[in-house]
Amino acid sequence: MEESGSSGGAQAVINLGIGSSVPISYHASFGPHEDLLLLEADENLVSDIFSGRVTLRGLPDEDAVLCTKSKTYAIKFVGNSNSMLLIPPSNTPGFLQDDDESHVSVIKLAPGNMELVEVSPKLDKLKKLLMESPLNAGEVEDAMMMDDGEKNLALYTWSDLANTIQASDEELRKGLESLSAIEIDGYWRVIDESYLDMILRMLLNNSVLNSWCFDGLDEEDVVSSLVADEFPSELAGHCLRVFGSEVKEINKWKLEPRLVCLHFARQVLGEEKMRLESFMEEWKKKIPEGMEGKFEMLEGEVLTERIGIETRVYKFSVRSLPSTPAERFAVLFKHRPKWEWKDLEPYLRDLHVPRLSMEGLLLKYTRRAQSRPDAEPIFSAR
């Protein structure tokens, strides 16, 4: 049998010709090398890593997650009871030894490797952080009178959030969008609901005064009218984004009736449970002319309960619920032990769990009961 001769290291093993043999030794620096880790990665992830698009995120007391541009992965260590002799190429910086070229050397016995499991981004913390200091009218007034640096508020830049929230950039952006957050002076803020109400009502007012059509609002006109009423221009534009959608073809904004009506429904209900008839009356009064408030618009935002012959309605927003399935179902069943599908579905619609369909989610977290084959199924906690 011939010696493979001239090269050592991993190459000698990988290229070992048929009929050839090579001795394998412990490296001169063989040791535990706990700073050397093996990570299993599919080809997509490998490309992402080589393009510098992968980071590990989390606080020291949390399990780190690995984030690509758009996905989040939990990192699991999988042990291997086999002996994995790890062999670097010869001339590996940091592991040089004499006569490297002719040796095949084992640098470490790898106890296993890290595996990645795709997970949902952990966005609950995002809401908690931003709700520490929602932007309100008072702050805006104060800002006009004093200079920066006097704020004693908990404020977070994009970089602060990326360092603390375990989500990929894309998922973080989507999370901010779903909170209707806005970046002001480099800090991401949510707007206090009553302040947002002031801005919206002024926007609606000005539209009516100027005979603007809700389906074709001009951003510049809207913003300048609100600035004239002493609202910051970024907030004016933001209001359009929160309650409307862009009509790109004509470069205008259309107010979405569902979003506007929902806002007023929430204003009417406050923290109370109202009789349905009273609510509908009050609600209709607040809705701007030209828009119609339909109860179906409030799916996933309000719940009704029957007390005797009365039906009461109250705020119960899907956006106030945890984003992870186990916690979401726990809160839902604590609130109400039994649900009909038509009531439950709006509160599950936004749940996206890798590798699990809605059927799978229901199977995993709920118990389904049907009194008769043609009856409505009732869901309760598992």
Place this chain on the structure above:
Amino acid sequence: MEIRVKCGCGEDECSEWTIVELQGVVETQSSFQGSVQSLEIGRLCHSDSSQYTFTVGYHELTGSKVTLKKPLLVLKKLQKCTDGSSQKETELEVVGIIRSKILFKTRPKPLFSGTSGK
């Protein structure tokens, strides 16, 4: 914190490492005193197109080369002191990639001196 996973090279130039995987544990003889660094473990032979043997002491293992369905990246964890601050920052760098391994799954065949075993 946010740790970027860095690599000093592109995907194509990344140095290729490999693994020889055996069931069980390689041990030194009980009479051996000292450190294992630089000690020979055994001899790897590519005996046939799809067969490899690994002879360790008096045992011969047979196995084959396996291409990993998902490559393994070799990462090195570095603790760096960022300039100007006393804080240590962790960095992860890709130092290699493993695309194949030689896997020995069979029971070791004892070799007796003078015979090549059955």
